[in-house]
Amino acid sequence: MVLTNEDMVDLVAFRRKLHRMPELSREEVQTAGSVRAFLAPTRPDRIISGLGGHGIAAVYEGREPGPTILIRSELDGLPIEEISDAPHRSATPGKGHLCGHDGHTAILAGLARALGRQRPQRGRAVLLFQPAEEDGSGAAAVVADPRFREISPDFSFALHNLPGLPFGHVALAEGPVNCASRGMRIVLNGKTAHASMPETGLSPVPVVAELMPALTALGHGGPLDNDFAMVTVTHVKIGEPAFGVAPARAEIWATLRTMTDAGMEDLCVSAEHLVLSAARNRGLSVEISHDDIFQHCENAPEAVAHLRRALDEEGVPHDEGELPLRASEDFGRFGQRAPAAMFFLGAGKDYPSLHNPDYDFPDDLIGIGARVFMRTLRNLLG
Template identity: 85%
Template sequence: MVLTNQDMVDLVAFRRKLHSMPELSREEAQTAREVQAFLKATHPDWTLTDLGGHGIAAVYEGREPGPTVMVRAELDGLPIQEISDAPHRSATPGKGHLCGHDGHMAILAALARELGRQRPQRGRAILMFQPAEEDGSGAAAVVADPRFRQIAPDYAFALHNVPGLPFGRVALTEGPVNCASRGMRIVLTGKTAHASMPETGLSPVSVVADLMPKLTALGKGGLLEEDFSMVTVTHAKIGEPAFGVAPAHGEIWATLRTLTDAGMEELCASAEQLVLSVAREQGLGVEVSYDDIFHHCENAPEAVAHLRQALDAENVPYDRGDLPMRASEDFGRFGQKAPAAMFFLGAGEKHPSLHNPDYDFPDDLIPIGARVFMRTLRNLLG
């Protein structure tokens, strides 16, 4: 794959425009319009829009029968205030593309340019711009959309940039590469009382204080092996900000994390048993619910083999790196439908970390990611 100077000028401008206008999960309407406008000039054979929300799938068909190969990027940004002096910094207060999804979209835009110039010989190339990755709902919504059957892939590929990894170096391995995680919301209900007579009410204060360290202790920690687990308390609330009322309401939010989906089922069961036991012992009502549900992401050996072949051909250095990683990724949903693999592309050892307020995607990664994906597509589709 050869990107011209003009291609790079256009792709960088596209990436930076997206960077300046971040939208949160399930709100990516304008981002989707910008992607559609860029894709239109590459003349895909057909396009699905509003897929699982604001998702877009652009289809480039070959002349002969063959496999369907999907490459995925993400549309959404984060609810984080960006700290930057760059001209393309976020123009939306409290929101920022601080995970690099703007760069991932630009990489797929580069693929669209190449596929527009030269269709695959066989099969179909699908460029999937997925909504709502950051809250874990997007891939599930895309797969649940009845129209997904029209583009069901035989292989699915994705990447994520990784600060801390040497620039342009790839981490890749078979098996689990991203942990399962989910947000556990615990709501405790008692009875209010006057602050001078707390004994006439039923307060959740002692239960909240008791549960937080006990929940954390459920996590085994340690190496990222099959029995790895972690519980992180992220938020707690007791009553309302008033001095005259002993509270009746308490909440604890915690993120549960395991290497595998099977481990997550076990951790959830243990956490629920703990919460119910402690709350009911004190006579409190209790409700448990879950948000931001991410399945673990597993790289299929046959899909990894295709990426390795492409990396070798493109002379991109790679090894196992520090995989698997604790962070979650909802690309795992696609891996439940077809052999799938994600590789992790180094953004530089000293580059600001993902989700940091000063993070910005390195534009020079665009051609590297595009070359690896394009070589994978050509190897599979011709």
């Protein structure tokens, strides 16, 4: 399985097309349509559309029985305005492919082109273009889809580009590589009053002032070990923009982050107890909800061994880098079904960070990522 120079030109053009049309989590209709159109000439033996939302699974069957190998990319962009002079910059105001999912998808498109020319000798290669990674709902929806059982993998692999790591260098390690995280939304309700007589109402302001530092104090970060915990207050709203009214309602949004799912359970209990106690002491009612729920992502040793072999055979430099990462990734859901591993592909030491408004996936990474995955498929499926 080899990609030609013409293939690379097509893949770069495809990546830039996706970059111009970013769609947010659970809205990836056009992106999925572009992927299906690119896949069509490769003649997959089966395409499953609408998987877990707008996901697509392309299946390439081998001639003999064997394992099923799943390789995943993501479809969604971010609600961030792109700052760029590039001709392929986002054409959608307020949205951008500023995490590199367009590049990851182009890498899998390259695999599809190679598999279209040469099927595996045995087993099945499944290319999964997953929706809704950015809000943590996509992988959960995919594995919950009844049709996922029809492609149940024996191994799952993925990559993510990583600015700050030397270009083309790979970070790969066994064990936890991405933190668990979730968004905690706290709504406090009291009673309005005239601003000249605030004592006649029930304001959430004192509780907000108490909770902001108290929540942060539950987790200050520190070493990324099993005791790691971090709470980041990301949004606060109190009352309405009026000078004459003492407020009755407030919201606090915070992101909770731990190294493991077990740690997240403990942190949630502590955070909810803190909030309920503070609200009760001031006579406020409170509502707590959770969104953007990511389980921790863990690399299985046997899956890591296959990636290390492929990296060595392709001459791609690698080590454990600075893994694990604080950032979250919903690929961990696949690791609960079968051995799985993700590697991190360097975008350059001084490259703009992920989610920055000036980030743009480096096109030269497409060939490197595709080579590693093609070698992995060849080693496992022949």
